[in-house]
Structures are given as C-alpha cells and as structure tokens.
Amino acid sequence: MPPLGEYLPYLEAIWENRILTNRGPYLRQLEEELKLYLGVPHISVLANGTVALMAALATLDIAGEVITTPFTFAATAHALKWCGLTPVFVDVEPDSLTIDPEKIEAAITPRTSAIMAVHCYGYTCDTARIKEIADRHELKVIYDAAHCFGVRDNGGSVLRHGDLSVLSFHATKVFNTFEGGAVVCPSAEIKDHVDRIANFGLNSDGVGTELGLNAKLNEVSAAFGLLQLKYLDQSLASRERIDREYRERFSNAVGIRCLQPRGYDTSNYSYFPIMLHEQCKISSVELSLELNRAGVYARRYFYPLLSEMEPYRSQAEVSTMHGTPVAAVASERVLCLPIYPGLDIENVNAIADVVIRCTQ
Numbered sequence: 001m002p003p004l005g006e007y008l009p010y011l012e013a014i015w016e017n018r019i020l021t022n023r024g025p026y027l028r029q030l031e032e033e034l035k036l037y038l039g040v041p042h043i044s045v046l047a048n049g050t051v052a053l054m055a056a057l058a059t060l061d062i063a064g065e066v067i068t069t070p071f072t073f074a075a076t077a078h079a080l081k082w083c084g085l086t087p088v089f090v091d092v093e094p095d096s097l098t099i100d101p102e103k104i105e106a107a108i109t110p111r112t113s114a115i116m117a118v119h120c121y122g123y124t125c126d127t128a129r130i131k132e133i134a135d136r137h138e139l140k141v142i143y144d145a146a147h148c149f150g151v152r153d154n155g156g157s158v159l160r161h162g163d164l165s166v167l168s169f170h171a172t173k174v175f176n177t178f179e180g181g182a183v184v185c186p187s188a189e190i191k192d193h194v195d196r197i198a199n200f201g202l203n204s205d206g207v208g209t210e211l212g213l214n215a216k217l218n219e220v221s222a223a224f225g226l227l228q229l230k231y232l233d234q235s236l237a238s239r240e241r242i243d244r245e246y247r248e249r250f251s252n253a254v255g256i257r258c259l260q261p262r263g264y265d266t267s268n269y270s271y272f273p274i275m276l277h278e279q280c281k282i283s284s285v286e287l288s289l290e291l292n293r294a295g296v297y298a299r300r301y302f303y304p305l306l307s308e309m310e311p312y313r314s315q316a317e318v319s320t321m322h323g324t325p326v327a328a329v330a331s332e333r334v335l336c337l338p339i340y341p342g343l344d345i346e347n348v349n350a351i352a353d354v355v356i357r358c359t360q
C-alpha cells in the first residue's frame, strides 16, 4: 500500500472540486492511464468486476445459455444469473485450468449465445481455438480477465481477445481501486454503450434508451487507483521475486507441482497455485490446516466447484449434464500459497519449508 500521506492530496482535490462521482476527472484520468499501461484501445472503468461482467453481457445483448467453467470465482456465474442467463459448465484443461476447447462444442445448443471463458490465475485461455469455435457457431466471447491485469501473450495484451474482456480491481487483485472493475472495449462506440448501461441506461440528455444499472466508480476509488498505479511496477517486481523463490524451492518437489503460464505468456504473479499429486501423502485440506498452524493462510481457490454451489447445484439439468472431472480434481488438489508485495523472502522460505515437509 502507498504511504498514507500520498492519499491526502487526492482527497483534497476532490474536496476542492466537489465532483464525487459520475465520470469525474479522476475517473477519466484513470481510464487514460490504464489504456496506456495495458496497451488497450478503450476501457470503461466501473464500480466492480461483477457489475462489469453484467454490463458486458448487456452490451452484447446476450440471451439464453452461456458456456463457462465451474472452476472460477462465484462472480462469473452470478453475473450470468443476474442477467437472466443460464450458465452451462464445461470442463477445463489439466495444465492451464482454463476452459477446454475440446469440450465446448458438445455443450452448444440452439439456445447458446456466448462463451464466457476465464483466464484462471492469469493463465490465458486457448484464445485461438475459442475464437475459431465461436466464429463457426456465431457465438460471442467474453473473457473474465479478473486475474489478468497486465498479462501479455505473443501478440500483445491478452485483453484484446474476444468481443469484450472484463477486469476486477478488487482489493485482493494485482491492481486495485479498493472496489472496482473494467470492461476493455474494441471501439469508442462500444465503450460509450458500456458507459451508458453503467449509468442507468440513460443517454447524455438523460433519456432512457435501454435497461441500465448503476455501475459507476466514485472519484475516491478512481484517485486511489491512480496512486496504486504509480507503485505497480514495484509491486510486480516484489511478486516476481516471491514467485521465483517458491519455484526454486519446489523445483525438486515430488508431491506437488507448480502451475505456470502457457508458452511465452507473461505472468502478473497474482496467484501461486500448487497442485498436489494424486499420490501425495497429504490432502490439500490437511496441508492448508498445517499451514494455518504455522500462521499461514493458503486459499483453496476454487473449492467447491460452482456446479456444487447454490444456486447452481439445484439446476441439475445444466450443471451436471457435462461432466467436469478435470475441474473436480483441480478443485480437490489445488492450493494457492500467499503471494503479495509485503511478504518477505524469509517468510516465503518458511512457507516452502512447511509445504515440503508435509508433501515429501
């Protein structure tokens, strides 16, 4: 976190100009800086990632069924439900834990209108295969890129893929505005449409043109985002050091493997997921309890699968139709170890010691 004193000038400026929200000067400046930082053509910065997903779905006028995965945070499917859509869960690939393109076509029905794929842990989906399938079946593609801030593949920002990509700027994400989110858009027209939906569906004359919601980011959050952005490179460098240390410590581990980005993709080191082998002498639940005893809080991202959670588990017709064995295994065996800028290397080693002692 930036030093407290650096927040104050931003608050004073807001106090001076008395613009608290509704696309104020800090919000506009944040959008400009993020466009440059991320290398994307247009971005609409909104109140949180969940409403950003909803605004994206509304902008593309998605209806009926949407193909997604159960190995993600609840917000992915909840956004679909709030838009009156039916999530259809298909399995993930064993390495990237992102949607398995091989499984998509079997889940397409006459009611399918889109694919909402998640770049899980910032590891990118197989965007080329997804595009090919979506084009062939005339489906829209929305990427839940909540974990993907700043990630690039060999063609540039991964946020360029799909019809729209959605980010989260929640406090737990690599870049945050305390609460916040964004929709990355390919054109100014689409950005304007997203902004209109985020402002109650009203046009610049205040006339309602469609169903909207309130997804506006306030000026305090936008200002704090600008401040966080100044510290981002520093924060990424310290995440990278932690990532490197864990990988070195686990390079000869027999009971676990470290997950990693696809091919030449960059990482933003937002998570450090380890996968316990089937023969590992301890379960992920027991390992997380052992870590707790040492004062360490690892997270079982993502357990349980969304298809096992309400309200989805009771919709047997959609959630159990396509088995998701790979996601089920990942959900049982993945544990995300602590990784954040304030974590020092000594503690990283202490965490690695516990993991190695318990799994070898």
Ligand SMILES: *Cc1c(COP(=O)(O)O)cnc(C)c1O
Pocket: 048, 049, 050, 051, 072, 073, 075, 076, 118, 144, 146, 147, 168, 169, 170, 179, 180, 181
């Ligand atoms: C954090 C997250 C979201 C939701 O973002 P909020 O800003 O918390 O609403 C959506 N999808 C995934 C995969 C997330 O991790």
